[in-house]
Amino acid sequence: MSSALRFEWVRLRTLRSTYWLIGLGLLLTAAIAFGVSFATRNDIVTAEDAGIIVTGGAELAPFLAIFLAIIGIFATGHEYRHGTIQPTLTAIPQRSQLLLAKVLMVALTAAVIAVVSMAINIGIGSLYWGSGPDLGAEPLNEVLPGYVVFVVLYAVLGAALGQLFRGVPSALVILLVTPLIVETLIAALSLWSALDWLQPALKFLPFSAGGRLIATTPYEASGGPEFDFFDRWASGGVFAAFVAIILVVAWSLFKKRDA
Amino acid sequence: MITARGLYKRYGAKVAVDHLSFEVRPGMVTGFLGPNGAGKSTTMRLMLDLDNGGGETLFDGRKFGTIHHPMREIGAVLEAKAFHPTRTARNHLRMLAAGSGIPFSRADEVLEFVGLSEVKTKKPKSFSLGMAQRLGLAQALLGDPTTLILDEPANGLDPHGIHWLRDVLKSLAREGRTIFVSSHLLSEMSLMADQLVVIGRGTMIYNGDVDGFVQRFTQSSVLVRSPQAAQLAEVLRRVDGVAVSQAPQDGALQVSGIATATVGELAFQHNVMLHELATQTASLEAAFMSATGESEEYVARELLGPPGGEPALQPGAPAEPSAGPPAAPPVPPSQPGDTTPGGAE
Numbered sequence: 210m211s212s213a214l215r216f217e218w219v220r221l222r223t224l225r226s227t228y229w230l231i232g233l234g235l236l237l238t239a240a241i242a243f244g245v246s247f248a249t250r251n252d253i254v255t256a257e258d259a260g261i262i263v264t265g266g267a268e269l270a271p272f273l274a275i276f277l278a279i280i281g282i283f284a285t286g287h288e289y290r291h292g293t294i295q296p297t298l299t300a301i302p303q304r305s306q307l308l309l310a311k312v313l314m315v316a317l318t319a320a321v322i323a324v325v326s327m328a329i330n331i332g333i334g335s336l337y338w339g340s341g342p343d344l345g346a347e348p349l350n351e352v353l354p355g356y357v358v359f360v361v362l363y364a365v366l367g368a369a370l371g372q373l374f375r376g377v378p379s380a381l382v383i384l385l386v387t388p389l390i391v392e393t394l395i396a397a398l399s400l401w402s403a404l405d406w407l408q409p410a411l412k413f414l415p416f417s418a419g420g421r422l423i424a425t426t427p428y429e430a431s432g433g434p435e436f437d438f439f440d441r442w443a444s445g446g447v448f449a450a451f452v453a454i455i456l457v458v459a460w461s462l463f464k465k466r467d468a
Numbered sequence: 469m470i471t472a473r474g475l476y477k478r479y480g481a482k483v484a485v486d487h488l489s490f491e492v493r494p495g496m497v498t499g500f501l502g503p504n505g506a507g508k509s510t511t512m513r514l515m516l517d518l519d520n521g522g523g524e525t526l527f528d529g530r531k532f533g534t535i536h537h538p539m540r541e542i543g544a545v546l547e548a549k550a551f552h553p554t555r556t557a558r559n560h561l562r563m564l565a566a567g568s569g570i571p572f573s574r575a576d577e578v579l580e581f582v583g584l585s586e587v588k589t590k591k592p593k594s595f596s597l598g599m600a601q602r603l604g605l606a607q608a609l610l611g612d613p614t615t616l617i618l619d620e621p622a623n624g625l626d627p628h629g630i631h632w633l634r635d636v637l638k639s640l641a642r643e644g645r646t647i648f649v650s651s652h653l654l655s656e657m658s659l660m661a662d663q664l665v666v667i668g669r670g671t672m673i674y675n676g677d678v679d680g681f682v683q684r685f686t687q688s689s690v691l692v693r694s695p696q697a698a699q700l701a702e703v704l705r706r707v708d709g710v711a712v713s714q715a716p717q718d719g720a721l722q723v724s725g726i727a728t729a730t731v732g733e734l735a736f737q738h739n740v741m742l743h744e745l746a747t748q749t750a751s752l753e754a755a756f757m758s759a760t761g762e763s764e765e766y767v768a769r770e771l772l773g774p775p776g777g778e779p780a781l782q783p784g785a786p787a788e789p790s791a792g793p794p795a796a797p798p799v800p801p802s803q804p805g806d807t808t809p810g811g812a813e
Contacts (some may be wrong), residue, residue, distance in 0.1 A: 212568065216563060216564070216566050219562055223563060224554070225554055287552060293550050293551060295518060296551075297564075297567070300538070302517055302532060303533070466520075467519040467520060468519070
C-alpha cells in the first residue's frame with residue numbers, strides 16, 4: 210500500500226495541471242474573498258459575509274471544489290486517456306490498493322488545499338475586518354470544517370467518476386452538468402403543481418444536499434420549492450452516500466473489467 | 469521461466485485466444501509471432517492479468533498478481549506510447565519506480581542505457597515512435613527484471629535501431645533472462661529470436677526453434693538450367709515424389725522433392741549438360757505466409773479481375789451444392805475442380 214501511495218504522490222506532483230488547477234483555485238477564491246472583504250470593509254461583517262469570504266464564495270460557485278474534482282478526475286481518467294493504466298498495473302497489479310491510493314491521495318490533497326485556501330482567505334479578510342467575526346461561533350465553527358469535507362467529497366467524486374467512465378470528458382460533463390442543470394431542473398419542475406410530489410425528494414439531490422455543508426443560513430424557499438433539508442451534517446451525509454455509491458460501482462467495475 | 473497454460477479469451481462470440489499453452493525459457497529470446505489481429509497482444513494482456521480470461525500464466529511458478537513489486541521481476545511494455553504527454557521521460561520512470569520501491573537514480577541509468585539521456589527532461593509528446601519504443605524498453609528494464617515481455621518493440625525503429633534492439637535483447641538473454649517478444653514481421657524475429665511461438669486466429673501454429681519452423685513450413689527446391697532441359701525433365705519425372713515445372717520464358721526447371729546432389733548425379737548419368745544447378749530455399753517470409761496465410765484475421769481483398777472472368781462451370785457440375793434436392797439420384801463420379809483446364813500436371 211505504501212508504494213501505491215508513493216506512486217500516486219509522484220504521479221500527482223509530476224503533472225503540471227495539478228499546479229495550474231490548485232493555483233487557479235486558490236487565486237480565484239482569494240480574489241472573491243478580497244472583493245467581498247473590500248466591498249464590506251465599512252460594514253459590520255455578518256456570518257453570511259464571513260462565510261463567503263472564508264470559502265471564497267463556495268456557496269455560490271464552488272471553484273476550489275470543482276478544480277480539485279478535476280484533479281480527482283485526472284487521477285483516474287488520465288490513466289485511460291493516455292494508456293498509462295497498462296504500465297501502472299504492471300507496477301501495482303493490486304487494483305483495489307491502486308484505487309484506494311488514488312482516492313486517499315486526492316482526498317488528502319483536497320483537505321490540505323481547502324485548509325490553505327481558508328487560511329489565505331481569512332488572512333485577506335482580516336485586513337479589512339476591524340475586530341472580525343467569531344470563527345469559533347455558530348455557524349462559522351461548522352462551516353469551516355464543513356468546507357473541508359465539501360472539497361474532499363468533490364475531489365473523491367472526481368476520482369470515482371474518472372474511474373467509472375475510464376476517461377476525462379464524460380466524467381467532467383457529469384460533474385458540471387448534474388449540479389448546474391439536472392438538479393436545478395428537478396427543483397424547477399417540482400414547482401409545477403402536477404409534479405409537486407417531487408418536493409420531499411429534493412433534500413436527496415446530492416449536490417444540493419452537499420451545499421448545505423457550507424451554508425451559513427437555513428434554507429429559505431423564497432419563491433422556490435417548499436421543503437426542508439436535513440441538518441448540515443446529515444445533508445453532508447446524503448452527498449457522501451452519493452459519492453460512496455459512485456465509488457463502489459467504479460471500484461467493482463475496475464476489479465471486474467479488462468484494464 | 470514463463471509457463472502459460474490454456475490461455476483463453478472471448479469477445480462476445482469471437483474467440484480471440486483459443487487455449488494457448490506454451491513455455492518461455494530463460495537464456496534465450498522467444499519470438500511471439502502472428503499476423504495482425506492474431507491475438508498476440510491479448511495473449512500478453514492475459515499473461516499480465518490485465519484482461520480477464522481463462523487459463524493461467526506462471527512466472528517461475530507464481531501468478532503475476534501474487535508477486536510483490538512485479539516490476540522488479542517482470543518488465544513489460546504492451547503499448548508504445550503509454551505515457552502522459554507532458555510528464556517528462558524521467559518523471560514517468562520515477563513515478564513507476566516509486567510504485568515499485570526502486571530508487572529514482574535507476575531512471576537515469578536506464579534512460580542512459582537506451583540512449584534517451586539528452587531528452588530525459590523533455591515532454592514525451594514530441595517523441596517519435598522510435599523514441600517512444602526506447603522509453604518503453606527503459607520502462608521495462610527499470611526494475612532490472614529477470615523476465616521481459618515486449619509487444620512489438622521494433623515497431624517504428626529504423627534499421628539501426630532494430631539492430632541495436634536485437635543486440636540488447638540477445639545480450640540480456642545471455643545473462644540468463646527470459647525474453648518474450650512479439651512481432652508480426654518474421655524478418656525481425658528471425659534476427660532476434662531463438663525460439664518461436666507462432667499463432668494465427670488465437671490458435672497455436674508452431675512452437676519450437678526458428679530452424680524447425682523454416683524446415684516445416686518451407687519447401688526447398690532445385691533450380692536447373694540445361695540446354696537439354698526437356699530430356700532432363702523426362703528423367704527427373706521418373707523419380708518417385710518429384711515434381712518438375714518448366715519456366716516458359718527461359719526454360720529453367722524448378723524441381724522439388726529431391727536433393728540438389730541427386731539432380732546433379734542423374735544429369736551426369738544421363739549425359740545431360742548443366743549450365744546451372746542451385747538449391748532454392750523459400751525465405752522465412754514465405755514460410756510465415758504459408759504457415760499463417762489461412763489464419764489471417766484481416767485480409768485485404770485481391771484486386772478484382774475484369775468482369776466475366778470467372779471460369780466456366782463444368783457441364784454436369786451442380787451450380788449450387790446447397791440447393792437441397794429431394795433425393796440424391798445416383799450421380800456419376802464427376803468431381804468439379806479435379807481436372808482444371810490448363811493446369812500444369
